[in-house]
Amino acid sequence: MAIIDDKGITTVNPANGEKLKTYAFMTDQQAADAVANCHKAFTQWKLKSAEERGEVLKKVGENLKNNKKEFVDLMIDEMGKLKAQGEDEVDLCAAICEYTAKNGIKELEDEERELPNGGRGLITHAPIGVIYGIQPWNFPLYQVMRYTIANLMAGNGVLLKHAEGVTGSALLIERVLKEAGLPENLFTVLIITHDQSDKIIENDQVRGVTFTGSPKGGRAVAEKAAGALKKTVLELGSNDGYMVLDDADLETAVEWCVKGRIYNNGETCVAAKRFIVTEKNFDAFTDKYVAKMKQVKLGDPNDENTQLGPMARKDLRDDLHEQVEQSVKNGAKILCGGEIPEGNGSYYPATVLVDVKPGQPAYDDELFGPVASIIKAKDDEDAMRIANDSRFGLGGGIFSKDEDKAFELAKTHFDTGMVFVNSFGVAQPNMPFGGVKNSGYGREHGGFGIKEFVNSKAIMRLNS
Incomplete structure (x- = not known):
């Protein structure tokens, strides 16, 4: 600040x-x-x-x-x-x-x-x-x-x-x-x-x-x-989309998607932000994901047990909260978090939104803080469509037990500068970093x- x-x-x-x-x-x-x-x-x-x-x-x-x-x-x-x-x-x-x-x-x-x-x-x-x-x-x-x-x-x-x-x-x-x-x-x-x-x-x-x-x-x-x-x-x-396909390992997907959303207090340009889950896995993924996000410990960044520290500025925290409220007004539903804590500091809790659709900030915009948007897709093809339905294109992710298939989807169809398969990351010294479109x-x-x-x-x- x-x-x-x-x-x-x-x-x-x-x-x-x-x-x-x-x-x-x-x-x-x-x-x-x-x-x-x-x-x-x-x-x-x-x-x-x-x-x-x-x-x-x-x-x-x-x-x-x-x-x-x-x-x-x-x-x-x-x-x-x-x-x-x-x-x-x-x-x-x-x-x-x-x-x-x-x-x-x-x-x-x-x-x-x-x-x-x-x-x-x-x-x-x-x-x-x-x-x-x-x-x-x-x-x-x-x-x-x-x-x-x-x-x-x-x-x-x-x-x-x-x-x-x-x-x-x-x-x-x-x-x-x-x-x-x-x-x-x-x-x-x-x-x-x-x-x-x-x-x-x-x-x-x-x-x-x-x-x-x-x-x-x-x-x-x-x-x-x-x-x-x-x-x-x-x-x-960006508002990076992470796809959980029909054949994804849900434990792996949940673990990395939680890390990808709260890393650096959720304030990462290449963070996992939109979680696009096929209908087959939607309920199970959402239940497991919300349970994990509810357990995220918010607190003093000097405390080694803290998993989520304060946002960098109060105005950024307030803007994020406004995006959450606008999304809810337009049909989104909060499953956890979504309330500004009492006390000093620019804190915001780990938050999960569902019923996320076009026309909501949670779908269209970048939420630069610990707020996850879970979006239901009909199938793998629909998940890719939704992932690419963004004016941004910095990063994204694919969860699938068929790694070769995931790499081929990333190579041929994902319109972003970077794609993580069955994982989440920020940068590697030997790999190019950058985006396309409004990224x-x-x-x-x-x-x-x-x-x-x-x-x-x-x-x-x-x-x-």
């Missing part, structure tokens, strides 16, 4: 409402200087070999692990993340550093090509300059590392405007990268307003923009960047992110 005024940002603990720390906004000149200094650092960094850059990134990964406790404590305080999940986040980011340092060298290798007339062709993947990232609060470290490590490996400079509520985490990232040996000013946190952010996008020394957030925010950023003829990568959330465009991880902001340059010698 954060309190924002003309002078700056005050971060607030969402579990108890206590103020944490105040940070002053940069002046326009300070922000412009940060861009110029980042560009200057880039002009030297780009001359380093991929192997040299990789060595620095390995040290970044090591330093992340060395500072794990400080990162986890900050994530708990700033956005209510559970301790174990914060530890997992640091470990994932260290793995991203290690994977990128090892595999980025091959991704960036020059490619020799023989031209049709016998001439010589060379393709080189050259860094383009300063990349500006605008990132959300739900994964304070991972959201930043996801684009930062790929772009540093590519040879670019990196700027970060983090969500106001996790400003402390942003500055800790900056410190840890510098301590690992990253050149001064190559990675810089900008503590700026939205109006100042627009000026950063327009700055001639900024060559690309990556944004994670809402579709509304993504459209605004993409429009501003397009006006300056700059490439963007957008990751804009955005572009890819990160798996080598794909390294080439999003490079100049794949063609160099040729033609024969006469």
